[in-house]
Amino acid sequence: MDYETLKLVWWLLIGVLLVGFAIMDGHDMGMGVLLPFVGRNDLERRAVINTVAPHWDGNQVWFITAGGAVFAAWPMVYATAFSGFYWAMMAALWALFFRPVGFDYRSKIQNPTWRSTWDWGLFIGGAVPPIIFGVAFGNLLQGVPFQFNDILMSTYTGSFWQLLNPFALLAGVVSLGMITFQGANYLMMRTEGDIYRRVRTASLIFGTLTFVTFALAGWWVATGIDGYVITSAVDPNGLPDPLAKTVATAAGAWMTNYHTYAWTKWVPIATFAALAAGILFARLGKAGLAFWSSSLACAGIIGTAGVSMFPFVMPSSSDPRSSLTVYDAVSSQLTLGLMLGATVIFMPLIIFYTSWAYKVMWGKVTTEFIAANDKSVY
């Protein structure tokens, strides 16, 4: 496979891994966001938690693997984003700390304060990372202040607080809404009674929130945010060197791809359709269809951001030629090819045994079941 194709395939594959993360880890993070509100007593909360008890750890690996794949396929993006967004990354990391211990330790001690503390821990672990990742995407769309020196060492020249600008915060809300919508739809499939009624309401609220904020963000990108364009010739097969190109900002540049490749318009259109369908199915009580709709919406929202920015991944606002693109932030041809081979072999296996695990554990988790299995469930 030639280098250009591999570069494009990896743009797609990173997208697939991020979508996998949003769909899989998203539904148990969404569970965490809703936990303190839809479970009104200890048994109810345990029922909610145990819908994801056998799966959250496997789901979290989508995140770990997406991180590892960015490291392997786009080392410069990994290096620049993680060091540049230092405090945002630390906050996401520390929020993630609450999940493994929250899940595993919460029900091991019978003390209401202990348990409610970990419930809020699971809330933090569910809410903070999606907000931060949304804010990060919001900043990528605006460009991030960083530059490379002559040996390609990157320096972030902004502050932490400027990451929290209004558009980025809006993107954070889109992301939180999307994840919570996903979690609510999942919980509709796995709960019943009072909990079911509460998560259905949550699904309608967060589905609508996502729809509205996604539309708002789209309008903002189209009219109020300057995109980036490469102004020099690019050799897509060339050795990656970000400093070899020139880049300029231009109003409306993030809309160019939708004109150049007309079929890409279907990505945002399908996203709106999926969000609307998800809300409708939740209202009709069709939990499974609602879940698949919100899963599609996750893919659409991430896909829309990706398509708008293509071929940019991480534009630089302070030194545009340092911007990282799918052509010049990548690993060598050998590494990309090798990693593609590994993905082609292992991804079907992962999907196979993950599906099997869900099939084995499928069914409604009731408060009666929790009470009867007090010592063996979370």
Add this chain to the structure above:
Amino acid sequence: MLTEELVDLSRLQFAVTALYHFLFVPLTLGLAFILVIMELTYVITDRTIYKDMVRFWGKLFGINFALGVTTGITMEFQFGTNWAYYSHYVGDIFGAPLAIEGLMAFFLESTFIGLFFFGWDRLNKWKHFMVTVLMAVGSNLSALWILIANGWMQDPVGATFSFVTMRMEMSDFWAIVFNPTAQAKFVHTVSAGYVTASLFVLGISSYYLLKGRDLDFARRSFRIAAGFGFASALSVIVLGDESGYTVSESQKTKMAAIEAMWETEPAPAAFTVFAVPNEKAERNDYQLQIPYALGLIGTRSLTKTMPGIKEIKARNRERIENGIHAVIALEQLRRNHDDKTALAQFEAHKADLGFGLLLKKYIVDVSQATPEMIQQAVDDTIPRVAPLFWSFRIMVALGFLFLALFTLALFYSVKGSFIEKKWLLRWALWFIPMPWVAAELGWVVAEYGRQPWTIYGVLPTHISVSNISVGNIYGSLAGFVGFYTVLLIVEMVLMTKYVRQGPASLGTGKYHNEKAAGGALPAHAPANRI
């Protein structure tokens, strides 16, 4: 600006978080296989007590595993947050095993651990056994890939430098996978994990035996741990010797420092049992040696010599002086990719590029380096001797004590009289923390001994860091220390609670104190799951 404070703080944060992460890893690696052995016994004999053993030791496994996961995510973040230039410079090679680790190992381990805990009633016993096996295989595979990555840092095979992309690029994936340094590290590290877990089970079982409670349960656990532990303790020493077999340059340097061997001795070199290393004078103030032993271990021959510190330094001085030309040529090539003269000069000296970069710690323009700076860089190439010398010796001594303990435990298990040997039970109980001490010291030897490099001979630690302000690291380091302290306390409280409860924590109604706690309940009535 890459100040020494920035570099030291980045290293400190990495050391703290990595050593902390490794408090939880070895028990996971080993206990997973002990659970496999116990469950295999259950599916073959169909005796419920073995299922109870899997479930009880599995609970402790879970408490430990949760923190292993928590602290593992930190490691993945930290290459990017604090070692950005490293990530750029070697991501093409180093990132691949990490991503494959996720695809091949973490998914397997993490998906099946859920079924391990929650699938008892939904899977027949053979299927559940298969789940446990896959979980154990997954956790050990993850160790394989991360140690392939780590082995490459010690011995960077299968990669070349590209001046256009300004980084190392992979040239031979299989050379990286079958890197002898990586393979030796893998088997040594997982064996250490098996020893840790065996001693954990042996020690806690001894506690029950000493207290005279849950005798049947503890006796069976003790025997399994004794057998598995004996095999592991033996292999950790034999395979540790494999890591000592000096093939690569980095290991030669490390070995010289570990042995406080200042001069190259005539073959076969003596093994120094005890010494007071004096770094300034480059000699040992006092030493006690066993003739020939080191040469035999290190070279497996009677005639090959092992280089001493002074000889290694002399060689490194040449490489640094060569490396200066490589750095100068590289800087010209970065300005103009087509500069033919610079390219020729670079090709002639590029093997020593990393050594030239060592001078970047002292001066930006290495062509202006003074003899004093070169001398400092030469001195830097040898890690400090005393910490390595002592860490290594304590680790090895502990290794032999583990072997002694497990030999006796196995011997008396076979004889069937271990319950009366109170001294043996007490030894096992009080020795529970020691494998952790040995494992952490092993990592100190491996990583501190690699200094001043992150990638031996290729990339100096000094220029591997993220170019961020030190205030950030003070803040994050404080955060890590805070979180990790609280988490460790919570973990220890839970672990102690469940160890004290023992198998009664399963609620089967068959174990220590259960009848008393449950009032007049009959032995098997309230068990909702057996």
